[in-house]
Amino acid sequence: MRRWRGRLIALGVTLAVLVPLAYLWATSLVPNNYSPMDMGYADYGGGPSMTMPMGDHMHHGDTSVADLTGPKTGKPDVAVTLIARKQKFTLPSGETVDGFTLNGSSPGPLIQAKQGDLVEVTLVNESVPDGATLHWHGIDVPNAEDGVAGVTQDAVSVGGKHVYRFKAEQQGTYWYHSHQVSSEEVRDGLFGTIVIGGAQDDVIAAIHTYDGKRTINGRTGEQRLDVAAGKKIRVRVINTDNTLVRTGLVGAEYKVVAVDGREIHGPTAASAAFPLAAGARVDLEAVVPATQALKLEAGTVSMILGEGDQPGSLPSATVDLLTYGTPAPLGLDPAKADRHFEYKIGRTAGFLDGVPGLWWTINGHKFPDVPMFMVAEGDVVVMTISNSSGQAHPMHLHGHHAVVLSRNGLAASGSPWWIDTLEVGDKESYEIAFAADNPGVWMDHCHNLPHASEGLMTHLAYEGVSTPYRVGGDSHNQPE
Ligand code: C2O
Ligand code: CU
Numbered sequence: 001m002r003r004w005r006g007r008l009i010a011l012g013v014t015l016a017v018l019v020p021l022a023y024l025w026a027t028s029l030v031p032n033n034y035s036p037m038d039m040g041y042a043d044y045g046g047g048p049s050m051t052m053p054m055g056d057h058m059h060h061g062d063t064s065v066a067d068l069t070g071p072k073t074g075k076p077d078v079a080v081t082l083i084a085r086k087q088k089f090t091l092p093s094g095e096t097v098d099g100f101t102l103n104g105s106s107p108g109p110l111i112q113a114k115q116g117d118l119v120e121v122t123l124v125n126e127s128v129p130d131g132a133t134l135h136w137h138g139i140d141v142p143n144a145e146d147g148v149a150g151v152t153q154d155a156v157s158v159g160g161k162h163v164y165r166f167k168a169e170q171q172g173t174y175w176y177h178s179h180q181v182s183s184e185e186v187r188d189g190l191f192g193t194i195v196i197g198g199a200q201d202d203v204i205a206a207i208h209t210y211d212g213k214r215t216i217n218g219r220t221g222e223q224r225l226d227v228a229a230g231k232k233i234r235v236r237v238i239n240t241d242n243t244l245v246r247t248g249l250v251g252a253e254y255k256v257v258a259v260d261g262r263e264i265h266g267p268t269a270a271s272a273a274f275p276l277a278a279g280a281r282v283d284l285e286a287v288v289p290a291t292q293a294l295k296l297e298a299g300t301v302s303m304i305l306g307e308g309d310q311p312g313s314l315p316s317a318t319v320d321l322l323t324y325g326t327p328a329p330l331g332l333d334p335a336k337a338d339r340h341f342e343y344k345i346g347r348t349a350g351f352l353d354g355v356p357g358l359w360w361t362i363n364g365h366k367f368p369d370v371p372m373f374m375v376a377e378g379d380v381v382v383m384t385i386s387n388s389s390g391q392a393h394p395m396h397l398h399g400h401h402a403v404v405l406s407r408n409g410l411a412a413s414g415s416p417w418w419i420d421t422l423e424v425g426d427k428e429s430y431e432i433a434f435a436a437d438n439p440g441v442w443m444d445h446c447h448n449l450p451h452a453s454e455g456l457m458t459h460l461a462y463e464g465v466s467t468p469y470r471v472g473g474d475s476h477n478q479p480e
Contacts, residue, residue, distance in 0.1 A: 028351035030368055032473035036151050036441060036459055037466050043363075043371035045339030047379065050463040065152050065467045068143040068440050070166035076120035078113045078168075083124045084132045084156075084178070084190060093219040097210045099188030100128055100178075107206050107218060107240075108192030111176070113168040115197040121176075124161045128178075131155030131476060132190060134164060135179035137279060138261050138420045139194070140399050141166040143440025143465070148398070149180035150469050150477030151441055151459070156180075157476065171197030172261025173236040173281040175206065181478050183449035191240050196261075199234065203227075203305065206238045207245055207276075207298050214241075214301045224304040229290040233305065236283050237296070239276045242448040244392065244423055247282070248273040248319075251294040251311030254286035256319055262401060262418035266326030272317035277394040277423035279447035322407050325415025330403055334433040338379040341371075343444070345424070345456065347389040352455055360389060360446075360456040367455030373444065376463040379436040385422070386429035393451060396421040397460065398442040402434035421447055441467050443479070453480035 042049070082102045089101050102108025113119050125132050133155055135147035145166045149155035156162045177191035193206050203225065205216050213220050227233055234257065239245045248254070253269035259282050267285075274282050288294050293306035297314050304310060346361040362370040375381055383402070385395055397420060404417040407430050424430055445457035457480060471477050 025351045025354055028354055028366070030353045030472060033470045033475040034368070034472055035467065035470050037461070039368045040365065040370040040372050040458065042374050043341060044374050045341040045381065047339035047376070050374065050376065063439065063465045065143045065440050065465060068465070070142050070145050071118060072165070074118050076165065077117035078111065078119045080109065080111055080120070081122045081124060082108055082134070083126050084128045086127045086129060091210065091215060091218045091220065093215070093221060095210070095213060095220060097189065099210065100185055100190040102190065102192055105218070106189030106191070107208065110192065110204060111194040112198065113194070113196050115168060115171050117168045119166055119168050121164045122161055123156055123164070125156045125158050127158055128185065128190070129158065130181045130185070130478070131157045132178045132185060133162070133180045134176050136164070136166070136174060136176050136194065138172070138174040138281065139166070140170070140401065140438055143399065143438070143442070146398055146440070146442070147179050148443055149479045150471035150475060151443060151467055151479060152469070154469060154475070155477050168196040170261055172258060173238060173283055174261055175238050175240060175281070177240070179479050182480055183453045186240065186449060187242070193238055195236060198236065201233065203233055203235045203303070204238070205235055205296055205298070205303055206240055207247070207301070208240045214299055216296070216298060216301045216303050220301060222302050222304060226307065227288050227305045229288050229306060229308065232285065232287045234283055234285050235296055236281065237276060237298070238281045239278055242278050242450065244278060244394070245276045245298050246273045246314065247276050247296065247298040248314050249284050249286050249294055250297055250314055251292050252286045252289045254284045256282060256324060257285045258283035259321065260401065260418060260420045264325045265328040265415035267415070268325065270319050271315060272319045273314040274319045275423065277421050277447070279394055279396050279421040280419070321414060321417045322404070322410065322412050323414045327413070328416055330416050332380050332433060332435050334380065334382050334405055336380060337382040337433065339375060339381050341373050341381065341383040343383055343385040343395070345385070345387045345389045345393055360451060360454055362456070362458055367457065370458040372458065373460045374463065375436040375460060377436055377439050380433065381436055382431060382433045384429060384431050385424050387424045387426055390426055392423060392425045393456060394421050394423050394447040395444070396447040397434070397444045399438045399440060400434045400442070402432040405431040405433055436462065439465050441465060445480070449480060
C-alpha cells in the first residue's frame with residue numbers, strides 16, 4: 001500500500017514536471033512554413049489600430065510588397081551582374097577560404113553610383129546550395145528591392161536569377177549581403193560594398209573575419225596604400241562582422257564626417273577610437289601628415305596610408321556621437337509622434353521550435369510570438385530600444401534611417417545622429433525617432449546575425465501592405 005502510494009507520488013511528480021515541459025515544447029514549435037504577417041501580435045504603439053492584413057487571405061485593396069518596386073523602366077546608369085558561387089577562394093593576402101564569392105571574389109565588387117543614378121543589379125545564383133538574395137544594407141530602397149528571403153522575395157535557388165532596380169537617392173557608404181541563411185552566407189563571404197556619390201580617391205575599408213581571420217578588403221595583417229603627404233582623404237569603414245569593432249585613424253586628428261550614410265553636422269577633430277557597430281559604417285576624414293603615415297586600425301588588422309613611419313596605436317578615448325558635432329534641424333518632430341514603440345530585449349530559458357536553450361525575447365515574448373510594429377504611412381514614430389539580455393545587440397531597421405534622441409535618458413546634444421544600425425549595449429536604452437515614409441514590411445533585427453537566427457528579429461509593417469512570401473520549411477526561405 002505504502003509502496004504504491006510512493007510510486008503514485010513519484011509518477012505524479014514526474015508528470016507535474018513533464019506535462020508542462022511537453023506543453024512548452026509543443027507550443028514553441030514553429031509551423032513548417034508561415035507568413036511573416038502571421039507572426040506574433042500587432043503592436044500599434046498607442047496609435048490608431050487597423051486591420052492586420054494576413055498573408056494567406058489578403059484583403060481587397062491591400063498592397064503586396066511585390067508591387068512596391070523601384071523604377072521598372074528606364075535605362076540603368078549602373079548595371080552590374082553578380083554571380084554567386086560556393087567555392088574555395090584565395091584572399092588577396094593569400095589565405096584559402098572555403099565559402100562564397102560574388103564574381104569570384106569576396107568581398108564582391110565595389111558598386112559605385114552617383115546620386116540620382118538608376119542602379120540595376122542582376123543576381124545569378126550559380127552554386128549557393130541554400131539559395132541567395134541581395135539586401136542593400138542602409139539604402140532605403142523600395143520594399144520589393146530589399147532582398148529579404150520570405151519577406152520581400154523568394155530566395156534565388158541554384159540556376160535562378162533576380163533583378164534589383166532602385167534609384168541611388170542618398171549619398172553614402174553602404175554594403176550589400178545575402179539575406180538568405182544570412183548568419184552563414186554573410187560570414188562565409190556573400191557580401192560586397194556600395195558607395196553612392198563618393199570621390200574616386202576615397203578609401204574603402206570593409207572589415208570582415210573569414211575563418212577567424214580578421215581582414216580589411218580581404219587582406220589579413222597590415223597593408224599599405226600610397227597616399228601623398230598633405231592630401232586630405234576620406235576613409236569609408238564598413239563593419240561586415242557580427243560584433244563591434246574599435247576602429248579609427250592614428251597619426252593625425254580625424255573627423256567623423258558621416259555615419260551610416262548620413263553626414264555629421266559640424267564634426268570636430270578627434271583623436272580617439274570609433275566604436276563601429278556590426279553592420280554600421282563610418283566615414284573618417286584626415287590629412288596625411290608629413291612626418292609619419294596615417295594608420296587605419298581595426299583590431300588585429302591595419303591599413304597604412306602614406307609613405308612615412310607607422311604611428312602608434314588607437315588611444316583609449318572613444319568618440320561619443322551623443323555629443324559629437326553641432327545640432328541641426330531633424331526634419332521631423334518627435335514631440336508630435338503618432339506612435340511610441342518599446343523594443344525591449346531580454347533573454348529567457350525555454351524552448352524555441354522544440355529546441356531547449358536560452359533564447360532572446362522581445363517585450364517578454366519569444367520568437368515567433370513577437371510584436372509586429374504597425375504603422376501608417378506619414379506617421380512619426382518614436383521607439384525605445386532597451387536591453388537587459390546580458391549582451392550587446394547591433395539593432396538594424398530596414399528601409400528607414402532613425403535619429404537618436406537619447407541614451408539612458410540623456411538627450412542627444414550633438415549633430416543629428418542618424419542611424420540604420422545602432423549598438424545597444426547591455427543595460428542600455430536608446431530612444432530613436434523616424435518618419436514612416438517607405439511603405440512595406442521591413443525587418444527590424446539584431447545584426448549579430450546568429451542572434452537574429454536565434455529569434456532576435458521582428459518586423460515593422462505598414463497599414464494595408466502584406467507579403468505573399470513565406471518563411472521556413474518547404475518555402476526554402478530562411479532569411480536569417
Ligand atoms: Cu544587413 Cu537585415 O540586414
Ligand atoms: Cu544581438
